[in-house]
Amino acid sequence: MxxxxxxxxxxxxxxxxxxxxxxxxxxxxxxxxxxxxxxxxMLEISISDVISISQNSSEAIYWLLKDSKNYVKDIKENVELHTKIERFLTILLTKNIKYSYLVYRDKNGIFRFLVDGTKGEEKAFINQKFDVDNPKWLEIYETKNPQLIKQPLLHQLSITYLIPIIYENRVELILAIDFSVKKIExxxxxxxxxxxxxxxxxxxxxxxxxxxxxxxxxxISVKHTAFVDSLTNVYNRNYLQESKDFINLSDFILAALDIDHFKQINDSYGHTVGDRILRQIADVIKHATRQNDDIVIRYGGEEFLILIKNKRKNNVLPLDTLERVFSNIQEYKFRISNTETINVTVSIGVNLVPGKSRTFQDAFKLADIALYNAKNKGRNKIEIYSNEQKDDFYMTINEIKDAIEENRVTCFYQKIIDNDTDKLSHYEALLRIISKEGTIITPDKILPVIKGTFISRNITKRVLKICYEKLKTNPDLALNVNLNPQDIINDSILSILKDYGKDKNISTRLGIEIVESEDIVNYKDAKTNLLILKELGYKIYIDDFGSGYSNFIYLTEIKTDFIKIDGNIIKKILEDDISFLVVKSIVSFAKEAKIKVIAEYVSDEKIYEKIRELGIEYSQGFYFHIPEEFSKLKR
Structure with a gap:
């Protein structure tokens, strides 16, 4: 019992x-x-001799450098000095002392080999990058004292002994001795x-x-195991996928919330701080909403969905709840360390009547349009979707379909300037739709409505055809065309590009611009297809780089030719330090990776001069040229 x-x-x-x-x-x-x-x-007994030898070695190297005022430069340039030190380090190697080498830290904080006593294939060359994996490599520059790094293994202890070589009270070099000690039985x-x-x-x-x-x-409910986001402890996308057909949207208002400039937070403070901000945002949302009535979902990286119960069907209480979420986030001091806090803002798009939509996806799309509009108005806003809003700011799906059928889809063209010559390099083809009244409609009023639909693919096919015809009839013309991640994995669009690519005189003059996102990185066939397009002669441009998801490794994997830095960063480069640092870091990476850089939104001479100082090769913006029809171009 x-x-x-x-x-x-x-x-x-x-x-x-x-x-x-x-x-x-x-x-x-x-x-x-x-x-x-x-x-x-065991260490005390076993390493005393090695430490003594290492100390004597550092003193000997210091003596060899006694007449030098620039250790790194002299060792690099003086072959005889380099050889003496290398021979000296080689003598130190024994059965237990595996490696002995000198390293230095360059002006970018990267550790590099200077002299390596190792023999054979493992020998490092001068200036070879050396990746450190222990903070003691950095501590030695502050303490100026030797450091001992222990890596315990099963049958032995692997030890690295670091000795600073100091000049004028500054650590110039580090002598590193790697050795091992067998563990006692x-x-x-x-x-x-x-x-x-x-x-x-x-x-x-x-x-x-x-x-x-x-x-x-x-x-235990299933939603508290498989359907809860481990970072923020709110529901995840799996929960939405499983439950969306069972949620009665008529009982809720639907809000899409996005953290403003979250990419800059990650770039400035690191992903660990970014994760901490996400957790705190989720906590603020949970405390401002009702646990038993409202549903909070982490929809994507920094985007949350909030379903707020509308018990009285008058929208007042749910909007009060949403306003409380918004104001609490504005007032909250988000902790990034034990002593530092920052302010964070959010943009929110609201669909007050999601029950009128046929599916959850349709309801979400309207909230997403409102969110897009909030961002477009400067962020840090709550924007409520309405039919009037759509009429004023966005085309309808039927209007876009009619424009395609009636051949009212066209392109305007904007110059991209070579900063070295101040002359035209090539053009970007920009989507436009001519309304029935003759007005020109820009992509921001078109693309959010058709995102993820077959109409988006039809628009892309039409733009590709326009560009192809222009290239065929103008042999000295070079163009860029914009594709979205779904286009890259679409068989029909890939087939069109392969067909165009049979003529190298077309593919080498047609650049493919893609906005990098988590979607394109995660799509299985995207990288394969991009490499196919590269082989056909197309150049690959990554558009709006720095605005959101940025994967430097992926750029090298797809052999990117150009990076286009997001215009929202470029236009703030003169007054915002973070924007300047983001641009500087992108340019630095691009030069190392041999990728050319284009700055967008270059609107005046001061911005132009600043980006030239940073070494950016190309510019695009109203300072040079306002997009216009092909017939009006002066080439």
Whole structure:
């Protein structure tokens, strides 16, 4: 009866599980302490001679450099000096001393080899990049004292001993000695015993966990396991995918919330801080909404969906809740460290009547249009979607379909200037639709409405055809055309580009511009297709780089030819330090990767001069040319 009582009440099992976990923790703690004590004693006995030799070696190198005022430069340029130091380092190598080498840190903070005593294929060359994986490599520049880095392995201890070589109270070089010390046999025996003990305890814990799962399964909802975002502890996209058909949208208002300039937060403070901001944003949203009524979902990187219960069907209470979310975020001091905080703003798009849409996706698209409009008006706003808004700011899907059928889709062209010559390099073809009244409609009023639909593909096909015809009839013309990630993996569009690419005189004059996003990185066939287009002669341009998702490694994998830095960053480069640093870092990477850079939104001479100072090769913007019809171009 007692056993039955315990198995029926999960609290006892949880307490027992915690007790066993505590026992295992104490055992592991005691074992670790013992191993550290033995390792420490072994180190004390075994490495004293190596440390003494290393100290003498650093003094000898310092003596060789006694007449030098620039250690790095003199060692690089003086072959005899370099050879002497290298020979000296080589002599240090023994069965236990595996490597001895001199490194320095360049002006960008990157560690590089200067002299390597290693023989054979493992020998590093001068200026070869050296990746450090321990903070002690950086600490040595502050403490100016030798550092010992221990890497415990199963049968031996791998040790790196770092000795600073100082000139005028400044660490100029680091002498690094890598050696190993065999562990005493007792440690291996202890580790073996620990393995058996831990295996037994793990078996017990697993048995308890299985019992807990069986007893508590009826109390745990699936949405709290597979459907909860591990970072923010709100629902994730899996939950939405599974539940959207069961949510009665008539009972809610739907809001799409996006963190403003989140990319800049990641670039300025790092992804760890970015994750911390996401957690705090989610906490603020959860505290401002009602736990039992409202639904909070992390939809994508920095985008959240909020479904707010509308009990009285008058929108007042849900909008009050949303306003509370918005104002609480504005007032909240987001902690990025133990001592620092920053302010964060959000843009919110609201669909007050999602129940009128046929599907959840349609309802979300309207909230997303409102969100896009909020961003377009300067961010840090709540924008409510309405039919009037759509009439004023966006084309309808039917209007876009009619424009395609009636041949009212066209392109305007904007010059891209070579900064070295101040002359035309090529043009970008920009989508335009001519309304029935004759007015020109720009992409920001077109693309949000058709995002992800077959109409978007038809627009792309039409623009490609226009560009192809212009290139055929103008042999001295070079153009860029914009594609979205879905276009790159679409078989029909790829087939069109392959057909055009049969004529090298076309493909070499037609550049493909793509906005980099998580979508294109995650699409299985995107990279393959881009490399196919490269082989056909097309040049690849990554558009709006720096505005959102940025993957430097992916740029090299697809052999990108050009990066176009987002205009919203360029236009703030003179007064915003973060924008300047973002541009500078992109340019620095591009030069290392041999990728050319284009600055967008160059609107005046001062911005133009600044980007030229940074070494950007090409410019595009109203300072040079306002987009216009092909017939009006002066070439």
């Amino acid at each position: 007692k056993t039955k009582s315990i198995t029926k009440n999960p609290k006892y099992l949880i307490l027992f599980s915690l007790f066993m976990s505590l026992c295992m923790g104490l055992l592991l703690y005691g074992t670790i302490k013992l191993e550290k004590k033995l390792s420490s004693k 007792d440690i291996n025996k202890i580790i073996t015993v620990i393995k058996y003990i831990i295996a037994g305890i793990i078996f017990i814990i697993l048995s308890i966990i299985i019992a807990l799962i069986i007893q508590t399964a009826k109390y």
